[in-house]
Amino acid sequence: MPDAADRSVQAAEMAVFERRSLSLGAAAAAGLPGRFECFRSGGLRASMATASHYGFLNIIEGLTHQTVELLSEVLKTFPEPDQVTIVAASPSQMLADQLLGEGYAPASVRPIAYQRLSTSIRVGGIGTDAWQVQEVSTRNDTTLFLDLLEVGYAATSEIRALIRAEHALPMVRGFIAFRNEEPLAVAAMSLHPTGAVLGGASTLPAARGRGAQTALLSHRVQLARTLGLPLVTATAAPGTPSIRNLAKLGFTIVERTGWCLNDASRA
Template sequence: MSDVRAAELALHQRTGLACAAAAAAGVPGRFRVWEHEGLLAVLATDPALAFLSTVSGVAPETRPAVPGLLDAPEWDGVRPTVLTTDVDAPPAAGLVRAGERVLAVHRLGERPEPSAEVVDASGGFVDVLLAGYETSGVVAEFVAAEHRLPQVRRFLVVEDGTPIAAAAMTVHGEVAVLGGASTLPAHRGRGAQPRLLRHRLRVAADAGCVLAVATARAGSVSAANLGRAGFRCYRRSAWVRQCGPDRR
């Protein structure tokens, strides 16, 4: 299995956990996470969570199944974003480019030195994470539900007794998914996230993982931090169906 395929499968499993937690917590909308002929599909019907509705796992062997999946009744009017890795051609007819995301993958080897300022979080993690995201409403409800799961490892950077940044991790077989990272606005630009990255890579290696994966916005500080930490950053082209009289 390629590193990209292993990374996408682990991200899909992490999203499945998050959506199940959100549904159990009463977050608005309907959630579904499933596989279709090798493709990986996620549905979230609340408009605030539209970024979750995706189709990934597109490869030469799964590409023929894309049109059928996009026409599946499960979407119920939702237009998912199809994500392709390092591919500039649309994966199916009628799709147009809708930006770019980053899939970052790191083969674990030498263990980075742990940071004394990074601690396992027992309480207060979600408050710091949401304050760093500067989000509220349905998105905040979803993030909070996801990061209260017992499968999620939670870490805080603490300076002078004050938590200033948060980041999370889950383990899926031999793959660690690094997600849920933010820094309080007043403390940005001081290296908190690179410290959290190095620390989680050490924890992942100690847990027996051989691969770490993360996602980021193209051109963001997070993407730059991942590159400096030794991740290989793949371009993920985003594709959506054109709106038209025959499209919902």
């Protein structure tokens, strides 16, 4: 039987999968290039984006001793199986050895952070008192939020289109951080049965390092607690300021292992 930590990771992963499903659905509805799909198969959770711009969205999660036998069949549903990242939260050495023996190779880690809302949270921090956080509530707010989000991401036009499509969804709540009445940072949150996902955050370059994202994190976590959600979760690239901010606020960081088909398997 999974322990409390395992159950928390599973709940966090399920919430992130639900958020990714919203994102891919928004991309498809917006007419972005390629095919977008999220599906489940016997405990594995897969997301697919066929256009090369969105290759980072090709993910299979939920890999365990019980689901590894399904992996090869799920991979066959992808046009380019070698471009899929396979994620295991905490594989045993036996599972890792099995993957290596079946032609998979280690890939970069895929951190996920979570915090149970029954525990205390470290709020505030250096400079956060200077920030005022406001939730998006009007059409003008939405336009400002999306513009700030896009500017803060130094991304290609294709990625910016994906970001705007996802964060324009009414299910994704947006927040703007002001300093001296000037809007300088934004972040988003979506609510799911297993928890809240803190996804989508951006700070204008000139305002970085001043505590805006810490203020936005604290605000969203406190809101999720008020709403009675069991946990909050987020994903971020390893070694980034986002991961460090989450750790400072008491989130548990799980560096899930990544796997992919190796060169020999591709041949």
